[in-house]
Amino acid sequence: MSLRAAPRTGLLLVAPALLLLAAVTAYPALWVLWLSLQRRVPIFGIAEFEGAGNYLFLAGDPRFWSATRITLAFTVISVLLELVAGLLVALALAGQRRGRRLALSLLLLAWALPGVVTAKLFEWLYNPAAGLVNYLLLGAQINWLGDPALALPGLIVADVWRTMPLVALLCYARLLTIPAEIYEAARVDGAGDLAAFLRITLPLCRSILLIALLFRTLDALRAFDLMFILTGGGPAGTTETLTVYAYRSLFQTLHLGLGSAIAVVVFGLVMLVAWGYLRALRREGLTA
């Protein structure tokens, strides 16, 4: 016997959630597209349709291209570092016999903190006069967040610190499912540690690494709080990502149309990446 199919019951159960989601995600997603086609400056009471005007402006806007470059650099470098470090930490954890709970607590703490807290932690660590970083560099007087060459690396370090634990956790969970016999068999066949890693561990972690790559790339592209608080896009715009530029335009210079157009670009980037990965994951035989 199977539960008798009642199409209305199913619909009734999913309807409230779908209606609320339509109101708070689908509707705003369409609205932001519409806003991006307008010239809207609320304080002057300006609200007029201007088609692709905002996008044409952005195409010739050096600040937009700089923000795009910074967003892509931030995303690529952070995500690569997170994946490599995450996998290494997962390997270290997988061999842990005692104190796993404590180990996971110490690791996941960084991931679980509010982004604003992380920003404040690093702002204090990077403090030129009394920061721990300069102290550990034997009293160097480096102004980490005030130097255009150092601010983005400083930001990336903070982001990697915050998000690597998630990658490590996912890889660790995967490693625990690999039977030890495989490694023993490989060792009997004369494989060393490096060979076992390259021939067994890495291939078996391939799919989880792809998934972590997807999660992390999406999150890095839309990251906001860390750079907004830690550097505010400065110095000299060297850490101004697309999200920060969009936010500034929306709520600080109050160009609702232009800000929405930048937000739509972020939206498009995120969807493009998500679509690309989904295709890759399908090829891997993982259903989406």
Add this chain to the structure above:
Amino acid sequence: MRGRPHPTLRDAAVLLGLAVYALPFIWQVLTSLKPEAELMRLPPLLPSRLSWEHYQVVLERSLMLRALLNSLGVGLLTTGLALALGLAAAYGFARFPVPGKGPLLLAIVAGTAFPQIATVSPLYLLMRALGLRDTWLGLILANTSFALPLVVWLLAGFIRDLPVALEEAAAVDGAGRLQTFQWVVLPLVAPGLASAALLTFLFSWNEFLFAYTFTATEASRTAPVALALFPGVFEVPWGDIAAASILASLPPIAVVVGLQRFLVRGLVAGALRE
């Protein structure tokens, strides 16, 4: 076992490494307990005595306490709303024929990828039109935009993993649909529910962009917003900021240390299904 370190030594080394990894946070804890006069001096690394003065200032003379209460209220209510609607939807998707199920589920997953920056301006206009700016309700509704897709996705997976045979057996024994749900499905999915609740609460607690944009006063400002706007008159009050940031971190710490099992299950299940 050639040249491998002793297992206990190895375990200790890994733990030590992870303690160093947590150092930025531990350093903030130390900073929050340093007497004001020792803040801008390094060395010494350790405070001469532990002082609670920063916590006292933050709790008595800033809006942090109110902000923590706002965060707690908004977080709990967001979680409650997302769980109530999400559990119903997940059960519907997992056990009933729903027209357009595949595309709808895909749309919900896509919803988790929506950048907040893209929906923040329309939501702002919506909040203003509905008079929901600077209210808990406004934040709760905005937060469901990321909380609800997460809950539906996690719970639909957990429910699908339950054997249908149990529900069928209950139906044969004469249990109604609601009874079957209450006495068979709910107890079995409870651990999954706990994981979903935990993640939702954590994400809601940590959320910054919506809270920063939609709030204006202490009526609804959450802890991350209060921390971001922490006032300094002439110089940055690093000790007070450190104390405020530790206070804003208490729920995440509780989750990581006390409820780790549920957190890990939720994160791993969410990732492996996607």
